[in-house]
Structure formats: structure tokens, C-alpha cells
Amino acid sequence: MRTAPGRIGVLTLDTLVRLGRGPGGDTLRAPHRITVPEGMTAPLGCDAVAVPARLGPLVMPRLPRVGCVYADEAHWWWLVPSDSDYALDWPSPSRYATGAIVPDSARIPGLIHRPDGTLPYTPPIPLYLTLCRLTDTPPTWSRPISA
Numbered sequence: 031m032r033t034a035p036g037r038i039g040v041l042t043l044d045t046l047v048r049l050g051r052g053p054g055g056d057t058l059r060a061p062h063r064i065t066v067p068e069g070m071t072a073p074l075g076c077d078a079v080a081v082p083a084r085l086g087p088l089v090m091p092r093l094p095r096v097g098c099v100y101a102d103e104a105h106w107w108w109l110v111p112s113d114s115d116y117a118l119d120w121p122s123p124s125r126y127a128t129g130a131i132v133p134d135s136a137r138i139p140g141l142i143h144r145p146d147g148t149l150p151y152t153p154p155i156p157l158y159l160t161l162c163r164l165t166d167t168p169p170t171w172s173r174p175i176s177a
Contacts, residue, residue, distance in 0.1 A: 062131070063129060063130055063131050064100055064107060064132060066109070067141060070149065074151070075113070077112050077115065078100075078110065078127040078131075079127070080107045080124060080126075081106055083105055085106070088164055093157060093160060094156055098151075098152075100141055100142065102138070102139040107127070109151055110152055110154040115128070117170065118154075118170050121161050121162050124165070
């Protein structure tokens with residue numbers, strides 16, 4: 031499509047696909063939803079909390095119950111009930127993934143821990159407190175309130 035000098039042309043789907051491929055020609059990976067293992071149910075919905083892989087082994091022994099944990103080279107992902115981010119600021123460098131959706135930049139994680147029973151969840155408050163302690167971050171409710 032030709033345009034007059036100084037005018038912007040319409041972006042077509044083909045153009046957007048080419049832009050998304052980047053210099054190597056590889057297409058961007060679509061986001062991936064972590065799925066609950068067969069035989070398990072998620073009656074409260076599912077979100078996930080990711081931490082850098084270096085912290086994963088430090089988190090596991092500090093939790094009273096560990097639900098499903100997934101890992102890739104960069105992160106460990108814990109399944110938690112939906113809305114476990116309500117009124118919580120999860121400490122950096124952890125990140126909260128609504129719907130247990132792994133961003134397109136990450137690799138598809140594999141299951142590394144499956145709990146007994148049918149519920150895939152790690153209790154979110156112990157996980158949150160553990161991450162606060164490991165990252166030296168005060169919990170949301172203990173931070174000073176500013177006016």
C-alpha cells in the first residue's frame with residue numbers, strides 16, 4: 031500500500047506478524063496457562079506466584095503445605111487460589127500471575143512437585159510471608175501508612 035509522504039499507512043495483519051517475529055524470524059510464543067494435573071480440581075480458581083529459580087529451594091522447606099510447583103530454568107511457580115493477590119503486594123522479585131498464565135517470554139514450566147490429595151494449592155499467606163522473609167520485605171500490613 032502506498033501512502034503520500036508524511037502519512038502513515040494502515041497496519042495489516044501480515045505487517046503485525048512480521049513485526050512480532052523479530053530479526054531471527056521466530057514468532058513470539060503465546061502466553062501459556064499452567065494446568066492443574068489430572069485427577070486434581072481447582073474449585074477456587076487458579077493463579078500462580080513465580081519466584082526466581084535460585085529462591086525455589088529456599089521456599090519449599092519453609093511452607094507448612096506445598097501444592098503444585100512448576101519450574102523452568104528461570105522460575106519456580108506455585109499454584110494458589112484465585113485472588114490471592116487481594117490486598118497484598120507480593121515482594122519483588124516474585125511476580126503474581128492471574129489465571130496462572132506464564133508470560134510469553136518464559137518457557138513452559140514442568141511439574142516438579144505434586145501434593146497428596148486433589149487440591150493443587152499452596153496456602154498463599156505462608157507463601158507470602160516466606161517470600162517477604164527471604165527478600166527482606168516487610169509484609170503489606172506492617173508497613174507504615176503515609177498520608
